[in-house]
Amino acid sequence: MTFASRMTRSPIPYDLERSKDALACVPELAPEFADLVAGAGGCSPYLLHLMTREGDWLAEALAGSPEDALAKVFEDVRATAPDELGVALRVAKRRVALLAGLADLAGVWQLEDVTGALTDLADLAVDRAIKAEVTREAKRGKLPGYARDTEEATGGLVALAMGKMGAGELNYSSDIDLICLFDESQYDPDLYFDARTSLIRATKRMSALLNDNTAEGYVFRTDLRLRPDPSSTPVCMAMDPAERYYESLGRTWERAAHIKARAAAGDIEAGEAYLKRLSPFVWRKHLDFAAIQDAHDIRLKIRAHNGFTGEISLPEHNMKLGRGGIREIEFFTQTRQLIAGGRDKSLRVRSTVDGLAALAEKGWVEPETAEVLTDHYKAHREVEHRLQMIADAQTHCLPKTEEDFERLANFMGEGDVTKLKADIKARLEEVHHLTEGFFAPGLSVPEPELPEETRKIVEGWYAYPALRSARANEIFKRLKPDLLARIQKSARADEALRQFDGFLKGLPAGVQLFSLFEANPQLIDLILDIVGTSSDLASYLSRNSSVFDAVIGGSFFSDWPGKEALTKALTAQLAPLADYESRLDETRRWAKEWHFRIGVHHLRGLIDADQAGAQYADLADAVLAALWPVVCENFAEKHGPLPGRGAIVLGMGSLGAKRLHYRSDLDLIVIYDADGTEESTGRRPLMARAYYARLTQAFVTALTVPMAEGRLYEVDMRLRPSGKAGPVATSWAAYQSYQETEAWVWEYLALTRARPVAGSAELAADFDAFRKRVLVEKGDKARVIKETGEMRARIKAATPANSPYEAKLGQGRLQDVELTAQAIALMAGFDGRGVNAQIASGDLPASDTGALVNSGDLMWRLQAASRLLMEQPVGADEIEQGGREFLLRETGCSSVADMEETVAKVADQARVVIDRLFPVPEQD
Numbered sequence: 005m006t007f008a009s010r011m012t013r014s015p016i017p018y019d020l021e022r023s024k025d026a027l028a029c030v031p032e033l034a035p036e037f038a039d040l041v042a043g044a045g046g047c048s049p050y051l052l053h054l055m056t057r058e059g060d061w062l063a064e065a066l067a068g069s070p071e072d073a074l075a076k077v078f079e080d081v082r083a084t085a086p087d088e089l090g091v092a093l094r095v096a097k098r099r100v101a102l103l104a105g106l107a108d109l110a111g112v113w114q115l116e117d118v119t120g121a122l123t124d125l126a127d128l129a130v131d132r133a134i135k136a137e138v139t140r141e142a143k144r145g146k147l148p149g150y151a152r153d154t155e156e157a158t159g160g161l162v163a164l165a166m167g168k169m170g171a172g173e174l175n176y177s178s179d180i181d182l183i184c185l186f187d188e189s190q191y192d193p194d195l196y197f198d199a200r201t202s203l204i205r206a207t208k209r210m211s212a213l214l215n216d217n218t219a220e221g222y223v224f225r226t227d228l229r230l231r232p233d234p235s236s237t238p239v240c241m242a243m244d245p246a247e248r249y250y251e252s253l254g255r256t257w258e259r260a261a262h263i264k265a266r267a268a269a270g271d272i273e274a275g276e277a278y279l280k281r282l283s284p285f286v287w288r289k290h291l292d293f294a295a296i297q298d299a300h301d302i303r304l305k306i307r308a309h310n311g312f313t314g315e316i317s318l319p320e321h322n323m324k325l326g327r328g329g330i331r332e333i334e335f336f337t338q339t340r341q342l343i344a345g346g347r348d349k350s351l352r353v354r355s356t357v358d359g360l361a362a363l364a365e366k367g368w369v370e371p372e373t374a375e376v377l378t379d380h381y382k383a384h385r386e387v388e389h390r391l392q393m394i395a396d397a398q399t400h401c402l403p404k405t406e407e408d409f410e411r412l413a414n415f416m417g418e419g420d421v422t423k424l425k426a427d428i429k430a431r432l433e434e435v436h437h438l439t440e441g442f443f444a445p446g447l448s449v450p451e452p453e454l455p456e457e458t459r460k461i462v463e464g465w466y467a468y469p470a471l472r473s474a475r476a477n478e479i480f481k482r483l484k485p486d487l488l489a490r491i492q493k494s495a496r497a498d499e500a501l502r503q504f505d506g507f508l509k510g511l512p513a514g515v516q517l518f519s520l521f522e523a524n525p526q527l528i529d530l531i532l533d534i535v536g537t538s539s540d541l542a543s544y545l546s547r548n549s550s551v552f553d554a555v556i557g558g559s560f561f562s563d564w565p566g567k568e569a570l571t572k573a574l575t576a577q578l579a580p581l582a583d584y585e586s587r588l589d590e591t592r593r594w595a596k597e598w599h600f601r602i603g604v605h606h607l608r609g610l611i612d613a614d615q616a617g618a619q620y621a622d623l624a625d626a627v628l629a630a631l632w633p634v635v636c637e638n639f640a641e642k643h644g645p646l647p648g649r650g651a652i653v654l655g656m657g658s659l660g661a662k663r664l665h666y667r668s669d670l671d672l673i674v675i676y677d678a679d680g681t682e683e684s685t686g687r688r689p690l691m692a693r694a695y696y697a698r699l700t701q702a703f704v705t706a707l708t709v710p711m712a713e714g715r716l717y718e719v720d721m722r723l724r725p726s727g728k729a730g731p732v733a734t735s736w737a738a739y740q741s742y743q744e745t746e747a748w749v750w751e752y753l754a755l756t757r758a759r760p761v762a763g764s765a766e767l768a769a770d771f772d773a774f775r776k777r778v779l780v781e782k783g784d785k786a787r788v789i790k791e792t793g794e795m796r797a798r799i800k801a802a803t804p805a806n807s808p809y810e811a812k813l814g815q816g817r818l819q820d821v822e823l824t825a826q827a828i829a830l831m832a833g834f835d836g837r838g839v840n841a842q843i844a845s846g847d848l849p850a851s852d853t854g855a856l857v858n859s860g861d862l863m864w865r866l867q868a869a870s871r872l873l874m875e876q877p878v879g880a881d882e883i884e885q886g887g888r889e890f891l892l893r894e895t896g897c898s899s900v901a902d903m904e905e906t907v908a909k910v911a912d913q914a915r916v917v918i919d920r921l922f923p924v925p926e927q928d
Contacts (some may be wrong), residue, residue, distance in 0.1 A: 006190050007066050008036045013113035016043030017414040022052060027054035030063050040110055047415035050396040051286060054102040061099060062106075063337045070107045074100065074121055093129050094220035100125045101868065105393050109417075114183035115382050116357075118389065122174040129223050130163050131269035133213045136204040138270075146202045149194035160187035161240065162275030163204050163210075165268035166230050166261055169355040175385075177392035177399075179225035180214075183265070187274040188242040200242065207240040225398065230261060243278045250285045250425065251806075260338045262286045263345075282707055287346040316432050318425055318900045323388050324400035328432030330388065331361075332439040333381045340368050355657075356381060373438055387428060390415045402428070426561070427926055432743045444910035453881055462488070472516030479518040487521070490528050499886070503535035532605070537607055537873070537886035560601055561610070564619055570598070570626035578630060584638045588706055591631055592713035598623050603666055603872055613868035613894060620664035625761050627707075628653055628670075635703045643695060644686025649698055650680030651733065652704070652771060660757035661822075661837045661863070665871040668844035669718035670707070673758070674700040677736035677767055696733040704732075723754050738769065743778050751789035752782045753826040758835050780833035792827040792922040796820065800924065809891075811867035811907075816915030818863035821856055824918050837866075852917045859914035862895060869894040 009505045014041070026045025027038060055062060065073035077099050091791070104121050107113040113121070114927050127228065128614065138159040142150035150157050166181040168174050173236045184207045190410065192310040207228070214223040227238045232249035262282065267275025294912045316327050337359040345351040351362050357378050364374035391399055392414055403409045406421070452813035462484075469478055491500050521528055536829070565573070574594055578587045602623065606616040634654060636646060657671035679693035690698065708718045724730050725742045734742075742756070755775060758767035803813045812818045825839045828846035836842060843856050873887045888900060897903035 005106075006068055007036060007070055007107070007112060010069075010110075010112045011036065011040070013109065014417055015039030016047060016109060016417055016623045017419060021047040024053060026052055029059040030066075031059060032063050034066065040106065043414075044106060044109055046392050048105070050393060051102065051105050052104075054098050054190075058095075058098055058102055060100060065099075065103060070103055070112055073103055074124075077103075078124070078128055081132060084132075086132075086139065089132055089136050090218070091220050093132070093214070093223045096125060096129070096753075097223050098221060099174070099398075108389065109393040115385055116172075118176070118789050119168070119173045119385075122176065123172045126169050126180050127165070127172055127268045129214060130165075130180070130210070131531070133204070133210040134158065134163060135212070135268040136322050137209040138203065140209075141202045141206050146198075147198050148191060148202075156273040159203055159206070160271050160274055160460060161206065162186070162270040162272065163276070164275060164279070164888060165264075165266045167264055169268065170264035170266040170509070173355060173385075175392060175398075176389040179227050179398060181227045181230050182268075183231045183246075184228060184240040185231075185243050185246055185275070185278060186212075187271060187278070188244055190274075196242075197895060200240075204238045204240045211239070228831055232258075232499055243274075247278070247281060254285055254631065256342070259286050259342060260335075263338050263341055263352070263359075266354060266406050286342075286375070289354065290340075291463075314427060315876070316436065318402055318429055320404050321402045322400050322434070323384050323391070323402065326432070327402055327433070327437075328436035330381065330384045330400075332435055333377050333384070336439045337363065337376065344368055346917050347647070366697075372400050376434065377438060380435050383427075383431055384435075386416070387412075402553055434874070443783045458501060465505070465508055468509050468511070470508055470511035470517075473513075473515065474906040476514035476518060480514065483518055483521055486911065487528055491532060500532050500535070504532060507531065507535045533886075534604070534607065537890050538610075551926070561605075564611075564615075564622070567622040567625045567629075570630045572621060573629040574626055578634060584634070585711070586710075587634050589630075589711050589713045591627060591634075592711060592716055595623060595716055596713065599666075606868070606872060607890065609893065613865040614663075616868055617658075617663035617665060617864070619669065620666070621659060621662040622657055624664060624668075624670060624717065625655070628655070628762040631706060631716075632703065636699065637707050639702050640686060642686055642688050643690050643698075644684035646676075646699070647681035647684050647695060649677040649697070649736075649767050650764035651676035652760045652767045654771070655761040656754055657720075657757060659760040661839065662759075665841070665868045667871045669720050671720045671723050672723065673724045674703070674733040675736055675739050675767070675771065676733055677764075693731070693733075693735070696727060696735075697731055723751075725751070736770070743774075743782075747782075749788055749830075750795055752778070753786075753792070753823065755779065755830045756826045756834075756842065759837060763902060776835045779830060779835055780793060783830045783833050785831050788831050789828050789922055792823065793924050795823065796922060797924045799823075809866070809870055809907075811863040814911060816859055816911035818860065818867055820918055821860040821863065821914055824856060824922060825860070827922060848921075852921075855910075855913045855917045860908045862907065862910050865894045866891065 023046050025041035026042045027033060029045065030037075033041060035927070045055055059520070077096050081089075081092055081096050100121060104113070104118045108115075108118045135156050135158060138147065138161055139154055139157045141147040141155040141159070142157045143152050145152055147157070147159055150159065162185055164170070164183040164185065168359065169180045170177060174180070186199070188196055188199075211226045211228060215226045216222060222465065230235070231237060231239070231241060232246050232253075263286065265279060267279060269927045322329060334356050337356050340363050341351050341353075348366060351366065351368070353359050353443075360369060360374040360378050360381075363369040364371045368405075382914060386767075387402075388400055391397075391401070394411070394415065403412055409425065410421050413419065413424045418424045462504075465471055465480075466477065471480055487504075491497055491504060513642055521531075542625055552812065556664065577594055578590060581587045581590055599620070602611075602616055602619045605611045605619075606613070611619065640646065652675050654660070654673040654675065655670070656670055656673060659670050659672075674696065676692075676696040680694075681692055682691050683691055684695050704719050704721070707719050709715065721732060722728060724732070725734050725739060725747070755778060758771075758775060760771055773873055787833065799813075799819065800815060803819075814820070821843075822839055825842035827835065828834075828848075829842035831846040832847075834842060834845035839860050840857050843853055843860070848856075869891050873890065892898070892900070892903060895903050895906065897906055
């Protein structure tokens with residue numbers, strides 16, 4: 005479509021004295037453009053100047069589409085010889101500025117189109133300038149490794165576009181912020197300094213080529229000061245020292261600046277690789293609420309430096325840096341991106357508008373707030389562009405005089421100056437209100453009066469490690485009134501204070517957690533709930549406070565996703581990580597957050613013990629299924645792919661039954677089928693048996709080894725054939741033979757719960773079919789009854805119940821009921837794995853089934869709840885009041901005495917049934 009057919013805005017009011025000059029600049033101008041061109045020229049001396057110089061070109065450009073005209077400008081630049089580039093780029097700048105100005109005024113281009121066109125020109129200009137100057141160095145023989153007849157070279161030099169250029173949002177009269185780096189790995193170490201000197205020279209010439217104001221004008225004002233430590237570093241740095249600077253000395257504002265960083269010119273591939281390596285500096289793996297304070301401090305410094313400390317007053321108000329201005333919206337967006345972008349890559353976008361949209365989609369900003377700020381951002385930018393179009397001045401300040409305000413109003417197509425002023429002021433005030441509330445919300449409540457004993461405890465907090473830094477102290481002072489008020493409102497204020505004191509005492513550092521609490525006060529109630537219920541869980545949180553990230557992550561209280569979704573999510577999380585250790589650590593971080601979620605949901609009554617048990621099992625399944633191929637891939641790099649049909653990991657015991665608690669370890673068996681393959685085919689081949697033994701050991705290590713993020717699970721492999729005496733991985737043929745000819749009854753009982761959880765789908769299907777057959781064939785009733793009774797006798801002698809809170813050990817309790825269920829299922833040839841389903845398979849009298857199920861259910865609820873509170877069963881006086889209430893809620897009892905009585909009674913009822921089914925032999 006032509007320019008004329010897409011014009012949508014009303015003609016701009018114009019100055020008659022200038023209108024004739026404007027129209028005279030464009031010979032043979034089509035009538036439909038007359039008002040637009042005259043109005044633009046009348047309001048903007050700069051546009052009039054551009055028309056004067058480029059009138060013939062403009063008349064031709066207006067006859068077609070602005071996109072075609074823009075493409076032709078870029079094509080001409082690309083075709084220009086390096087020695088003519090200075091003039092060509094300046095002509096291109098004039099034409100793009102004129103075209104963008106008129107397309108903007110006519111409503112043909114939206115804000116994104118205008119800023120995009122200016123950014124595309126900047127990218128092209130910088131790229132051509134870099135290549136011209138680096139090639140010049142090569143032709144002079146000054147660039148090591150390049151011949152004098154090199155046609156075009158980058159020398160590993162890249163210009164990173166920062167700020168608005170990086171985001172594709174250049175102002176109408178913007179400077180460009182660049183960081184120039186070179187990839188030192190492309191040069192021999194002996195030639196490094198020669199290359200560095202040459203590329204510094206090329207960078208200075210590139211900057212001058214763009215920046216110098218000649219008879220033809222200038223291209224872009226170029227600023228190279230965003231590089232690391234600009235006062236003591238050259239204009240072009242090697243990448244390695246730049247990386248080391250950011251890793252050791254980088255500040256929050258530099259992280260925020262790199263949100264928009266983009267490899268724009270020169271060696272793009274090297275630049276993108278550098279930015280990828282720098283990603284951990286920009287995007288922290290944990291939620292980074294401490295960035296809020298850093299950003300707020302920067303805002304205050306900008307205000308103080310520029311004198312923007314008073315109320316909003318329109319004359320000379322800075323639309324970029326002043327209160328309610330463009331920078332406020334950018335800081336608001338970038339800070340929230342810094343908080344959560346390390347965990348959610350969808351938030352790592354450069355554009356401010358796109359950033360607000362992404363934050364709203366993921367729940368980090370209210371959609372209404374994002375919509376308002378987006379609308380105001382675009383309106384602010386339009387005002388900024390009009391101000392800059394007037395005289396090509398890099399200004400962001402509103403006019404000082406009423407006459408200049410009238411000019412601005414006319415230039416924006418608004419004849420009513422009063423209305424324009426009211427609109428601008430309203431937008432500035434709303435932006436200030438929304439952003440100030442985020443950065444400086446203020447104290448929610450005054451600090452309450454404290455009893456003497458409480459005051460002494462609170463004063464002691466400042467000696468704890470978490471409060472030893474000045475910054476942590478400053479944040480905590482703002483947080484403390486709300487914290488103390490919430491503690492005093494709790495049902496057991498003294499106990500809540502004492503428990504929070506223990507939590508705070510064990511916290512090694514406080515800045516991140518206090519910042520998180522300040523930004524999310526509702527988390528204080530959660531932590532008080534947790535520390536008031538379980539001192540053990542509170543102690544865990546004090547060492548692993550990063551798990552609170554999961555609460556803020558947006559889906560903490562959503563429905564449980566299930567095993568398949570979890571496996572898919574973890575697999576996707578691990579895929580982009582390059583090294584094995586990072587994958588193991590990421591698995592730990594990911595699993596820890598989900599593990600924490602299940603515990604909190606159970607603690608707060610959002611799920612019951614059965615749901616918690618199934619969810620812990622789903623989580624373990626997902627970890628095993630996603631991590632097994634990672635371990636196999638890493639192992640195969642040295643020793644080759646898995647020989648034969650591969651292997652499966654069997655979940656045994658509680659994992660096989662899909663019922664784990666907070667502290668469960670994992671009972672695993674690995675079975676492999678080399679399928680006749682004797683040796684692997686890798687760089688360091690292994691015999692099949694040794695291959696799978698070492699692979700199994702590697703897998704167990706991946707699960708159990710302590711790392712920066714802790715360990716995943718404790719693993720028990722004693723249920724494998726022959727127990728500790730057997731190989732850690734069993735061949736499929738040997739496993740089948742053992743089960744058919746050598747296994748003990750207890751191993752068949754264990755088989756009733758066995759379940760493939762990772763590895764070869766084909767081998768898993770074979771195992772399931774084999775398991776069903778064995779359970780039918782090996783359930784000889786007399787033998788099962790006799791040996792189960794003997795097992796009960798051994799268990800009774802070795803592990804007696806020693807606490808009324810003991811749910812697992814003791815006759816008629818959980819272990820006894822589960823053993824009974826397995827024996828019933830084996831005798832029935834039943835292949836189900838759930839405890840109650842196995843009990844039901846025995847066709848027992850209803851009273852017997854009821855006694856077993858009642859005990860199994862009660863003991864499981866007690867087991868799941870108590871293991872969330874403590875590592876081992878203890879007496880009631882050793883459990884916090886909140887913990888006792890949790891146990892009573894889970895067991896449905898009215899008091900501790902009632903619970904102890906009920907547990908003993910239900911266990912005894914089950915014991916009577918089990919003794920009749922599987923009598924314990926008389927002792928000699």
